[in-house]
Amino acid sequence: MAEKKAPAEYDEKQIQTLDPLEHIRKRPGMYIGRLGNGSNQNDGIYVLLKEVLDNCIDEFIMNHGNKIDLKIDTEAGTFYTRDYGRGIPLGAVVDCVSKMNTGGKYDGNAFEFSVGLNGVGTKAVNALSAHFRVKSFRDGKFKEACFEEGVLVSENDGKTDEENGTEVEFSPSREIFPxxxxxxxxxxxxxWGYAYLNRGLSLYLNGQKFYSRNGLRDFIEKEINDEKLYDIIYHRDDRLEFGFCHTGNYGENYYSYVNGQYTNDGGTHQQAFREGILKGVNDYAGKNFDGSDVRDGLFGAVAVKVKEPIFESQTKNKLGNTEIRSEVVNKVKAFVTDFLHKNKNVADRLLEKVTLNEKMRKNITDLKKLAKDKQKKVSFKIPKLRDCKHHLNDKSTLGEESMIFITEGDSATGSMISCRDVLTQALFPLRGKPKNSHNMKREFVYKNEELYFMMKAINIEDSLDDLRYAKVIIATDADQDGLHIRNLLLTYFLTFFEGLVTNGHLYILETPIYRVRNKKETVYCYDEEEKDEAVAKLGRGHEITRFKGLGEISPNEFGQFIGEDMRIIQVNIEKMSDIPHVLDFFMGSNTGDRKQFIMDNLA
Incomplete structure (x- = not known):
């Protein structure tokens, strides 16, 4: 047995002071969240691009420039942006992209409404880029600065005929994003999100134009299309824009924004929006409808402008400003009440939907009671759930890292029990294949014990407000049965808990298909290409193991696949109106068409 290495002496030599840009490179997760490899929309390379684009958008918000050019070379891995705003003041170009806590957005004079108020964004892009170039054009003059791995390598200035604005070009560092x-x-x-939130702004991506004339109304129209039950209720003023409509789906679905920033976990503006709709409908109807009856099936979007937004983290996914609540509630309520009085056809359809929701809720009340009584008889705890200590609704820091793995039976769970992080990783094993939820009514969930307990474990019965885990991860085998179970689970969530998916909480776990090793090294491979690379790397004398299921991976091995290097794919929806058609095709009764599709497209 090897001797345990003695810990290093803790003295003055161990104390380090890092340059701010060095700190960004050392701890990038503090500034941009996850690193990733580009397979997830929240991966670091897209956060870097967003930080640069946000500065371009801020210029448009302040009425300077109505065009933004974006060019991306996917082969070289480079990004280029050009806005036509005021341009960074020439004497401050270097400082603005390299000195922390330096910027023009602190006092609210030059930028009244902005997301980036911390003076960090562009500095993080610079620090985490192999190559970073910024060029500002201002009143016939320009200033250019070039950096490599965050270090200034050249400066240049002179006269120009270019329009005012700022040009940025960068390539994410392969040291940070290998x-x-x-x-x-x-x-x-x-x-498209930028276009909907900034109507009148023209954006170009490699020559393709993105433009919206009607803002969030266009967004809602595109998302739900023929699913809407009545004309979209829409309002816009200087500080608040919102729209909503009912569909025939279950649950609530919201997209909320602050100063152009998408807040996927909502916040005070989204809560106030929901409350305002309820109060407006009740005021018009002269009734006291339950909130769930008014909001079930609702698809809405709200955008607010706030002078000093307070977010719960650097990634800005939840707004915390409480002072805006009453203003948003009152504006939404007043507009909804007035709109319904002026549009009787819309009002009648809306109340028809609300009344139907109320009837359905009362119909399943007894089923809810039976399901809860059954749960109490089994145990006060949810059967099979191996919970973690911290949860998203605890409002703790570790709660934001919480996740639950929905696994395929006890075999896979057994490999994960001993290697999981008990603080943030929960397990819920399935007993065989779940039933197909497609075209089922809400009562189906309460009549099916396993789906009921899954809903209770995640805590999404009534809304996402008390969601217990930041990530719900489907972990099934990569064989035919495993993929079928994955599809059944996706159907379940998309049918009854759409918001879990659209708010970015549902993921699929990727685990290795092959293990290639020799006496010195082991390589885990997730596809055929990685396997071929590993075989070439290890040369003669290697052996290849094909994992048929998660249960075949030992606990000692499995730990690394759900640890820091875990590979997960976020389930994303291109367009809400596509969901019913996709589910009809893949999970409906059209077996012949589906079989022919598989035969035609099978590689």
Whole structure:
């Protein structure tokens, strides 16, 4: 047995002071969240791009420039942006992109409404880029500065005929992001988001134009399309924009924004929006409808402008400003009441939906009671759930890292029990294949014990407000049965808990298919290409193991696949109106069409 290495002496030599940009490179997660490899829309390379684009958007918000150019070379891994705003003051170009806590957004004079108030964004991009170039054009003059791995290597200035504005070009560092690939699909959706939130702004991605004339109304129209039950209720003023409509789906679905920043976990503006809708409907109807009856099936979007937004983290996914609540509630309530009085056809359809929701809720009340009584008889705890200590609704820091793995039976769970992080990782094993939820009514969840307990474990019965885990991760085998179970679970969540998916909480775990090793080294491979690379690397004398299921991976091995290097794929929805059609095709009764599709497309 090897001797345990003695810990280093703790003295003055162990105390370090890092340059701010060195600190960003040493602890990038503090500034940009996850690193990733580009396979997730929240991966670091897209955060870097967002930080640069946000500065361009801020210029438009302040009425300077109505065009933004974005060019991306996916092969070289480079990003180029050009806005036509005021341009960074020439004497401050270097400081603005390299000195922490330096910027023009602190006093609110030059930038009244902005997301980046901490003077960090562009500095983080610079520090985490192999190559970073900034060029400001201002009143016939320019200033250019080039950096490599965060270090200034050259400066240049002179006269120019270019329009005012700022140009930024950068390539994420391969030291920080060793194997990243750029997915233009993620960026395409982000460009549409900018367009909807900034009507009248023209954005170009490699020549493709993104433009919205009607703001969030266009967004809602595109998302739900023929699913809407009545005309979209829409309002816009200088500080507040919102729209909503009911669909035939279950649950609530919201997209909320602050100063152009998407807040996928909502916050005070989203809560106030929901409350305002309820109060407006009740005021018009002269009744006291339950909140769930008014909001079930609702699809809404709200955007606010706040002078000093307070976010719960650097990644800005939840707004904390409480002072805006009453203003948003009152504005939404007043507009909804007035709109319904002026549009009787819309009002009648809306109340028809609310009344139907009320009837359905009362119909399943007895089923809820039976299900809860059954749970009490089994145990006060949810059967099979191996919970973690911290949860998202605890409001703790570790709660934001919490996750639950939905596994395929006890075999896979057994490999994960001993290697999971008991503080943040919970396990919920399935007993065989869940039933197909497609075209089922809400009563189905309460009649099916396993799906009921899954809902209770995640805590999404009534809304996402008390969601217990930041990530819900489907962990099934990569064989035919495992993929079928994955599809059944996706159908369950998309049918009854759509918001869990659209708010970015549902993921799929990737685990290795092959293990290639020799006497000196072991390489885990997630696809055929990685296996071929590993075989070439290890040369003669290697052996290949094909994992047929998660249960075949030993606990000692499994730990690394759900640890820091865990690979997960976020389940994303391109367009809400596509969901019913996709579910009909893949999970409906059209067996013949589906079989032919598989035969035609099978590689």
């Amino acid at each position: 194997k990243y690939k750029i997915d233009l699909g993620f960026i395409d959706r982000r460009m």
